[in-house]
Amino acid sequence: MATKKKKLKLKSLSASRPPALKVAQSISSKATRTLIRAHHTLEKQKARALADGNDAKAAGISREIESKGGLSTYQKASLLGQSNDRGGDSSRILMEWLSPIVPALKEQLATGQPVRMLEVGALSITNACSRSRLFEIERIDLNSQAEGIKQQDFMQRPLPTSQKECFDIMSLSLVLNYVPDAVGKGAMLLRTLLFLKSKSSSHVPEYLPSLFLVLPAPCVNNSRYMNEEKLIAIMTALGFVIVKKKLSNKLVYYLWRLESPTTKRGLGFKKEEIRSGSSRNNFAIVLR
Numbered sequence: 001m002a003t004k005k006k007k008l009k010l011k012s013l014s015a016s017r018p019p020a021l022k023v024a025q026s027i028s029s030k031a032t033r034t035l036i037r038a039h040h041t042l043e044k045q046k047a048r049a050l051a052d053g054n055d056a057k058a059a060g061i062s063r064e065i066e067s068k069g070g071l072s073t074y075q076k077a078s079l080l081g082q083s084n085d086r087g088g089d090s091s092r093i094l095m096e097w098l099s100p101i102v103p104a105l106k107e108q109l110a111t112g113q114p115v116r117m118l119e120v121g122a123l124s125i126t127n128a129c130s131r132s133r134l135f136e137i138e139r140i141d142l143n144s145q146a147e148g149i150k151q152q153d154f155m156q157r158p159l160p161t162s163q164k165e166c167f168d169i170m171s172l173s174l175v176l177n178y179v180p181d182a183v184g185k186g187a188m189l190l191r192t193l194l195f196l197k198s199k200s201s202s203h204v205p206e207y208l209p210s211l212f213l214v215l216p217a218p219c220v221n222n223s224r225y226m227n228e229e230k231l232i233a234i235m236t237a238l239g240f241v242i243v244k245k246k247l248s249n250k251l252v253y254y255l256w257r258l259e260s261p262t263t264k265r266g267l268g269f270k271k272e273e274i275r276s277g278s279s280r281n282n283f284a285i286v287l288r
């Protein structure tokens with residue numbers, strides 16, 4: 001008599017995930033993008049209202065932001081965007097680019113002088129950089145989502161008091177575009193100069209000290225006020241040279257090495273239209 005074999009049903013890994021995560025992961029990538037975009041728009045409107053001195057309007061927009069889940073919900077949506085099926089964590093690109101200097105990074109680690117990284121706008125402590133264990137990483141965010149991420153505004157972070165407190169690498173991955181106004185974006189880039197080590201103290205001067213900058217691709221390729229030429233001009237004026245770049249469908253990645261931080265005042269980068277068109281966005285960086 002033939003015995004009926006009981007079929008073993010293999011459950012997918014996702015079936016064992018806790019319900020909260022399941023709910024979060026059920027948000028489509030389109031809904032995630034819409035949520036992220038809506039948050040950015042409201043933050044920009046709020047910044048404009050504050051700049052106009054309209055505190056009541058700004059407070060109303062703040063309430064609207066909170067009613068949509070606020071920064072935490074935005075961060076959860078951003079984390080979903082980092083999942084492998086949605087493009088993955090941007091620091092994988094940085095690790096790819098740094099692969100030629102891994103021996104040097106290991107040597108520095110072995111001699112007790114690990115390469116120091118400041119990750120601004122950190123959402124996780126398990127991205128590719130963290131998993132490599134090649135760096136001494138300080139992670140900060142306006143709203144910390146995990147132990148190991150300090151809750152701190154980079155713009156308010158106390159300045160380093162010595163080279164030892166400075167960093168070999170800074171990461172601004174999808175952070176600059178979060179800053180709601182063009183002057184604030186310029187100020188953030190300018191401030192990185194105060195946190196990066198000097199070139200003379202670098203063991204790998206072809207790559208470090210450097211800034212890893214990631215932006216949504218339309219910030220550079222579809223803005224009225226920005227294109228790659230202008231971005232390079234701004235970064236050059238600050239004292240950076242481009243080491244690596246990569247353009248994907250959604251993001252642009254750059255590694256900029258700091259040659260000599262500018263001490264110049266009056267850099268003169270204004271919000272000037274480069275290309276017109278109703279489908280353009282308004283991403284801009286102003287450096288006065």
Ligand SMILES: C[S@@+](CC[C@H](N)C(=O)[O-])C[C@H]1O[C@@H](n2cnc3c(N)ncnc32)[C@H](O)[C@@H]1O
Nearest residue numbers: 078121123141142143153154155173174175178
């Ligand atoms: C889109 S998330 C990016 C997360 C991650 N770096 C990535 O590449 O996916 C932007 C994060 O930057 C943080 N952020 C924006 N401005 C900041 C500032 N001035 N200081 C610290 N964190 C900031 C926000 O709180 C938010 O969590």
